[in-house]
Amino acid sequence: MDTVQKLKAGFSLDLGPLKEPLGFIRVLEWVFTIFAFATTGGYLGTTHLTVKCPGVEDHPVQPVFGYPFRLPAYPYKIPLCNSTLSNDTFLRGDFSSSAEFFVCVGVFGFLYCTATLILYLGYQNVYRQTSRGPIVDLLVTAAFAFLWLVSSSAWAKGLTDVKWATNPVQLVTTESCKDICEPGEFPSMGRLNASVIFGFLNLILWASNCWFIYKETPFHKDPNPPATMEEGGAPGP
Numbered sequence: 177m178d179t180v181q182k183l184k185a186g187f188s189l190d191l192g193p194l195k196e197p198l199g200f201i202r203v204l205e206w207v208f209t210i211f212a213f214a215t216t217g218g219y220l221g222t223t224h225l226t227v228k229c230p231g232v233e234d235h236p237v238q239p240v241f242g243y244p245f246r247l248p249a250y251p252y253k254i255p256l257c258n259s260t261l262s263n264d265t266f267l268r269g270d271f272s273s274s275a276e277f278f279v280c281v282g283v284f285g286f287l288y289c290t291a292t293l294i295l296y297l298g299y300q301n302v303y304r305q306t307s308r309g310p311i312v313d314l315l316v317t318a319a320f321a322f323l324w325l326v327s328s329s330a331w332a333k334g335l336t337d338v339k340w341a342t343n344p345v346q347l348v349t350t351e352s353c354k355d356i357c358e359p360g361e362f363p364s365m366g367r368l369n370a371s372v373i374f375g376f377l378n379l380i381l382w383a384s385n386c387w388f389i390y391k392e393t394p395f396h397k398d399p400n401p402p403a404t405m406e407e408g409g410a411p412g413p
Contacts, residue, residue: 188298188299188300188301189297189298191297192300193296193297193300194297196388197385197388198296198385198388198389198392199293199296199297201381201384201385201388202289202292202293202296202385203293204381205285205289205378205381205382205385206286206289206290206293208374208377208378208381209282209285209286209289209378210282210286211370211371211374212278212282212285212371212374212375212378213278213279213281213282213283213286213371215367215368215370215371215374216243216275216278216279216282216331216368216371217243217279218243219242219243219367219368220240220241220242220243221240221241221242221342221363221364221365222238222239222240222241222363223238223239223241223342223343223344223347223360223361223362223363224236224237224238224344224359224360224361224362224363225237225238225239225254225344225347225348225353225357225358225359225360226357226358226359226360227254227255227257227353227356227357228356228357228358229257229356230257232257235255236360237252237253237254237255237357238252239252239265239267239342239347240252241267241338241342241363243275243279244271244272244275244276244279245269245270245271245272245275245334245338246270246271246272247266247267247268247269247270247271247338247341247342248266248267248268248269248270250266250267251264251265251266252264252265252266252267253265254352254353254356254357256352256356257356265350265352265353267341267342267347268341269337269338269341271334271335271337271338271341273330273334274327274330274331274333274334275331275334277326277327277330277331278327278328278330278331278334278371278375280327281320281323281324281327282375282378284320285320285323285324285378285382288316288320292313295309304392307393307394310389310392310393311393313389313392314386314389314390314392314393317382317385317386317389318382318383318386320382321379321382321383321386324375324376324378324379324382325379327375328372328375328376328378328379331371331372331375332372332375335365335368335369335371335372338365338368339365342363343359343362344359344360344361344362345359347359
């Protein structure tokens with residue numbers, strides 16, 4: 177309870193940092209981080225095939241897939257021309273590692289942005305009281321910039337593979353679908369394309385924010401230090 181009381185006593189809301197690049201960019205990071213993991217984590221898509229048999233009405237087949245993109249977890253059946261169903265057919269490929277890594281970076285980035293915004297706006301005196309706060313902030317922000325680079329690149333490659341694995345043209349070549357299926361509508365991927373864009377936007381934001389946090393650390397020296405006074409009161413050269 178003493179710690180909680182001390183935190184409450186030390187809290188002093190000041191929106192001034194939001195007018196500075198340090199706080200303003202952190203808010204942008206908070207927003208774009210949410211967009212990045214939300215557009216990936218809640219995705220559910222459908223690809224389309226059409227079974228055509230002589231003398232029989234065309235039968236649509238709609239295999240579904242979604243996050244975390246373990247595609248073999250989504251079986252579907254192809255109706256055969258002898259009025260029976262084929263064995264379960266599966267989409268191919270497990271792309272969960274890159275998708276889950278990307279979402280994980282987004283969630284932890286969101287939590288870090290929330291914590292630092294509370295620190296900036298409510299405990300600014302604590303943040304700038306010693307050099308430890310800005311230095312730790314700089315190191316963590318730089319680490320997140322690197323993680324955004326790696327995770328966004330990995331997810332961009334994973335998304336390319338997901339598109340290939342769910343392409344209706346590719347699916348009609350499977351054994352159970354060969355000779356009786358025609359490709360239909362390609363699954364909508366606009367939301368996933370946006371997630372990759374948000375990932376690389378986060379890379380730019382977190383990397384650029386390192387400079388503004390660096391200026392808060394003792395490593396940054398003022399390029400125009402105040403002139404020193406020589407003996408007799410005259411300014412030095």
